[in-house]
Amino acid sequence: MFEDANKFVEYKDLRWSGILKSIKKSANIFQPLFEGFTNSLEAIRLRQRNNVEFAPYINIILNFNASLGGNRVTLADITIEDNGIGFDNKNFDRLSIYKDDTKGFNNRGSGRIQMIHSFQYVNFDSIYWDGTRTMKRKFALSKTNPFLRKNTILYKTEEPSPADGEEVKTTVKMAHPIEAKDAKIYAELGCEDIKKALFNHYLLAFCNIKSSFPSINIIYFVGGIEKDRERIAADEIPEPTQKDITISVPVCKMSEDMKRVENVENTSVSINVLPYKISSSILPASAIKITSKNEISETTKIKLTCIDPNASLNGYRYLFLLKSDYFDALDSDERGNIEIIDKTDFKKIAKAQGYIDEQIVLNDIQDGVNNKAREIYQEISIQNEHFHEKIEQLKRDYLLSEEALADVSLCDSVDEVFKKAYAYDAKIMAKESASYENSIQNLNNLDPSSDDYQGKLSNIVDQLVESLPIQNRATLSKYVARRKMVIELMDKILKRMLVCQDATERNVDEKLLHNLIFKQHSDNPLTSDLWVINEEYMYFKGSSESMLSKVKLNDERIFRDDFDEEEQRYLTSLGENRERMRTDVLLFPSEGKCVIIEFKNPNVNLADCLLQISKYAYFLRNFTKPEYKFLTFYGYLIGESLEKRDVRAADGDFKTAPNLDYLFRPMKTVPDDSGSNIDGSLYMEVIQFSVLKERAELRNKAFIDRLMDNATESDNIGERV
Template sequence: MRDSLVQKEPGFITARDLSFAGILHDVKKSGTSLQPIFEAFTNSIEAIKIGVNEGGRDKGKIIISIFSEEKTDQSFEFKSLTIRDNGVGFNDAEFSRFNTFKDSSKGFKNLGSGRVQYVHFFDTTTITSVFCQDENYYEREFVLSKNKYFLNKNAIVNLKHYKISTEEHPYTKVTFSNLLEKSNVYNNLNAVILKDELIKRYLHFFCFNSKLLPKIELKFYVGNILKDSQEISETDIPKFDKKEIVNVFYSKLSYDASKIEILEKKEELEVTSFKVSKNLLDNNDLKLISKGEVVEGTKINLSGISKADNINGNKYLILVSGNFIDERDTNLRGELDIPRKQGSNSFDAFHSETIFIEDIEKSVNDGLLKLYPEIEVIKKKHENDLKELKEMFFIDDDNEVEISFNDDDKRILEKYYEAQAKKEAKIDANIKKSIDRLDDLDTSAPNYEEELEIEINKLVKVIPEQNKRTLSHYVARRKLVLELFQKILDKKLKIQGDDSRNKDESLIHNLLFHQKSTNSYDSDLWIINEDFIYFRGNSEFKLKDLEIRGEKVFKNSFDEEETRYLKSLGENRLIKRPDVLLFPEESKCIIIEFKSPYVNVSSHLTQINTYASLIRNYTNDNFEIKTFFGYLIGEGIEPRDVQAGVTTFEHSYNFDYLYSPSQKVTGFDSKENGSIYTEVIKYSTLLQRAKLRNSIFMERLGIK
C-alpha cells in the first residue's frame, strides 16, 4: 500500500489509506539494538549495486561515522551516527519505493519496514541524497520521526527540499540523531565493535561477494576528533574452504501418474563451503544464492549436521549458486520459482520437467558428506542420540514422522506424540464405530453370530494396540526413574559433586517418596513393593502430626506415666519423624527408614522397633495398630553385624537381603502385644528387584 508517490514539493508525506500510528503499533521495535544501522547499511549495499549495474561504476564506497562525547569518568555518550554511500541515490523511483509500506519489489534483504525501525530508535533521522535524473543532478533531503508533530499529520516523513544540485556525484547520507532511549549498546559503540557486528550480520553476503565488496570504512569520533578508523575488506572475510559441482536431476510424473520418474536431464550447481569460527558464525547454514544475493525466503537445510553443532571450533556455511537458481528468480523479494514436492503447486509442477527444492537439498547434502567425512561422524552421533531417545521412551519407528537434526529432544518427542495421538484418535473412532454398529445387530437374524464375531474381531485387533501404547509410557517412566536411582547410587548427578553424604540420602528419599508429602499414589515406592503406592501414608511427618482421613493418629493428652516416658532422658519422642509411614489396613502399619549409602545400617537396627512401639502404645483408641512391617534400607550392610545385633534376622539368598520373620512389639499398660516383620535391604538390591519387574512388563509388551 502506497503512502504517496514521488513528491517534489517540500512538506509532510502523508498516508492516504493507512494510519502511521497503527503501523508503529503493529511493527514493533526490534529487539536488536543496532537494527536501524543494519537497515541503513542494507540500503547502501542495494543502492551501490543498482548504481554499478546501471552505470558500470566501480564497487562503490560506504563510510559509517560514529560521533560520541567523552564523559568525566572516561566513558562515552553516543551523539549521532552517519552512513554515507555513493550508490544510485534517492531518485524518484527509489524515493517512491521508500515511501511504500511493505513494498515487495526486488531488493537485497530489504524488509520494507526499515524506516519504522529508524523512528522507533531515534527522534530524528535525516537523509540527504544527490541523484541523477533526466541528465540533471538533484538533491533531496527529508527527515523521519514519530514525534507528535509528525503523527498529527499522519506522517513519519517530512521532505525538507528538492532542488537542482551543483554536486555531480550521486550519494546518500543517513544521519541518526537523538536516541529515544538511553542505550549502553550505543554508548559503547566504536569502530572495532561495529566492524565485528557488521561482519557477523552480513557474513553470508560478504562470503559470497568478498571480491566485489564496496570499500567499507568505519570511523569513530570523540568530540569531532577522529580517534579510530577501521575497514572491512576482503582479508576480514573467511575464505572458502572448498568448491564442488553437484548435479541435480529433473523429475517428471510418469504417464500413468503412478510414480515420479528421475530423468537424465540435469543442472549443475556450484557448492561453495566455508569453515567459520563458531565465534563468528552462530549457526551452521545452507543458503541458495541468486544473482549474488542470499535468498532468505527459500528454506533449505543441512541434513547431516544441526545448526548448533561445531567441529573443532568451526561451523559450516554452505552457499549454493548456479544459472538454474538465477533463472528461477522472481520479482518477489526472497522468493524463487522452485517448487517443493509437498507444496500446494507440486501437482502442477509435475505436468512438466522440474527440479524440486528437496532435490537440491539432497544433492548438496550428499556432496557435503563426501567433502567432509567429519560431518558423517556428527550425523551418526545424531542418529544414535535419536535411537537412544526412542528406546528410552519406547517409541516405535514411524516413517510418517520427519525428524530434522535441528530438532531438539522436546520437538522430536512432540512430533512422535502428535503422530501417535492421531493414530490413537483413529483407533478410538474405529472402536466407537464398532460399538455404534451393535445397534444394528438383530439377535434373531440367521447371521447374527457371524456379524457379532466380525465386530468382536475388530475390537480384539485395536484395543491391545491402544493399551500397549498406554502401558509403554507407564513402563518408560519407570525405566527413567530406575536410571535416576542408579545415577544417585553411582554419584553421577552434578548436585552430588560436593561429597555431601546427607544429600545422597535426601536424594533417594525424595526419589522414592517426596519429603513432607502425603500423596503415596504419585510416589515411586513401587521400587520397594508394587502395593505400597496404593496405601495411605506420609513422608517425614512428626508423629504428633500424623493424620489418617483427617483424624489425628496420636492422642492429644496422656496420663502422668505416659507423659513421663515420652519426654524422659531429655527427649520428646512424639516429634520423631519416621521417613515413611504407610497404613494398608486399619490394624497394620508399614515403617520405612532410609539411611545414607555410607553408614553401617546395623547401627540403626532398633530404630524401626522404637517407632512401632510408639505407634502401638500411644495412638488414639480408634487406631488399634498391632501388625507392623519394617524396612531398613541402606547400602552399607554387613550381614554378620546385623545378625550379631539382632539374632532373629535371617539371610535370604534369593535377593541378598536379611529378614526377621517376627519380633514382639511390647504393649505397655495392659495393651496387647503386637508383632513386626522387618527387612534390612540394600538400595542396589531394591534396584535389581525393580529392574527385573520392569523388564517383565517390557517383555509382555514386546519391547526390547
C-alpha cells in the first residue's frame, strides 16, 4: 500500500519517533473525532472568507463491523466529509511542517498526532480550487513502522491532478483503531451520544457561527448499510443571555521577599464571559468553562460557587463560557490542554523554582465570573442570599468562625461546611498547641531570683492565654454541633419526619429513640448520648437492652446462679420466665447504686407502665450476688403520652416538679425477700421525650457559658444559642 519510497515526505530536522513519545494520546476517546471536526469547521470558515457562495456541510460517518445478526460489534473507521477550502498547496505545505501555526485560529498543527495515536491510517482525499480550476490530491498519515523508518508520518498517495467538474470537498478517513477497547467503546455509543459530545464540546463555536451554520449530519453504517442518522441544526443552538460582558483579571507576580502573591500594576487580562441559560434536560450541570480556539477546555476546572451546579432553577441550569486571546495563547499540543494555577500552587512553584512567570491565577477568574453571574441572573442572586442566611445560622448555632467558612460555596453540603470549618480550626489549634508547648518549655529558662523574672513570666502567660479562646471555641463548636444534631434528630423522630418511619407499617419510634440515646445491645455508655438524660450517666458502667440475668459488671455476672426452691418457684410462676426480663438501660454509678431507664413508644400512656421499673429494682435487689448489695435505685420512665392526673391516680406518691414539666416520686421501698431484711429505695421520674429535649437544649447553653473563659464572650454566645 505504501510501497513507493519516494512518496514519503521525510523530515530532516526532527525525529518523529521522539515527537510521538513526547505528545501523549489524549484520554478523551472523542479527541481524534474532535480534531477532524475542528479541521472541517476551520476549512469552512476559510472558504467563507473568500466570499464564495456555497452551502456548507459536515458529514460524520461511522462505519462498524457487523455481527452475524447485523448488530454493531466494533468500529472499523470514521469518515469526516466537508466542503471547506480543502488541501490546496498552501494548506498542504503547512501539513508537511511540524507545529506550523500560520493557518490561523491559533493552531499549532499538532492535532494530526492525536489522529494517528488512535488510528493506524488517516487517509485524505481532497478536491480544492487552485485559483483557476479544481484539483485533487490524496495523502495519508500514520505512525506505523514503514512511516517511522522514513522519519515521517506523511505519505503522498497521489500527486495533485485536475478534477474538472467535481465539487470542492475533503474526505478524511480514520481507519483501523489501534486499541481494541476504543473500537468496542464506539460500538456501544449511538448517534445521539456522538451528537451530544459534539454539542457539548463545540457549544461556543456553534454559537459563534449560528448565522452561517453548516449542515451537520452524523451517520451510522453497520456492515455497509445505513442504520441511523442524526442532525445538529442551527435552531438547537442556544443564544447567550448577553454578549458584551467582560471581566478584567489582574496579572499576578510574587513579592520580592517571596511571601505574597501581588498584582502587577496596571496589567490585566480581559476575558469575555458568555452566559447561557439552558434547559436542565440538555445541560446536566451548571458550570464555568474556559474555551480556546472556540472549543471548550476540560483541563482547568473553575468552581461555580454562586450556585449548586446540580441544582435546577425553574427547569434551567447555567453555563458560563470564557473566551480570551490569553487562553488561546496558552493552548498546548494536546488541543484544549490549558493550565491555569491557583494562588497556592503559584506560591509553591515560585518558592521551589526561585521565580515564576507573571500570569493570571484561577482564584481571580473564579471570583470575577461568580460575581458576574449574580449580577446577570436574579434567581442566582436570590439563591446566594438564602445560602448566606443558612451560613449565618450555622455560625450562630455552632459557633463557627468567619475565617473557617471563607471557602464554602453553594455546592457544599451542610456536612462539607462543617468539615471545612473543623479542618480550619484543627490547623489553628495545632499551631496554637505548638505555641503552648514552646511556652511551657520556656519555663525551664526562667530564674525566679532574677530582676526580670516577673516580666518574662507575664509574657509567657500572655502567650498561653492568647491561644485558649481559639482552642475553647474549636472544642466547643464540635461539642455543640454533635449535641445539637442529636437534639434535632430527637425532634424529627417525635414529629415522625424521618423516612424510615414511613417505610414500615410497624411503629419503630421507641426503637429509634432508644438507639438515639444509647444504642441497643451496647455496653459502652461513653459512646452514647445519655447526656440527654443526665451528663454524668455517660461516665458510668452499664449496658443497653440487656437480659437482667446476664448483666455483667467488671466482666462478672451480677446475678446469682444458685436459687433456693422458693426463689426458683417465683422465677417461673404464673407461666412467666422472670430470668428473661430485659431493661432498656442499666447503669451502675457506684457501689450499691443502680440506674434503670425505660423507654416507651410515644403513643403509650406512661401511667400504665409505672410498675415496670419497680419490678426490675426488686429483681436486682433480691437476685444479685451479695457483694453487690444494690440498695439505692434511680428510675426513669420516658415516653411522650403523659397525663399527670393518670399517673397520680395510679400512684399518689408522684409529685409534679416545680417549674419543670415532669413528675417524680422521692422514695419507694424496694422490698428485700432474700433473707437479708435490708430493703432498698427507689427514686423515680416520669418524663416526656420532648421535656428531655428541652432540658438538653438548656444543658448545651449552660455548658457553653461555663466553658468560655471570657465573661463577655460567654454572654454573647449564650444570647445567640
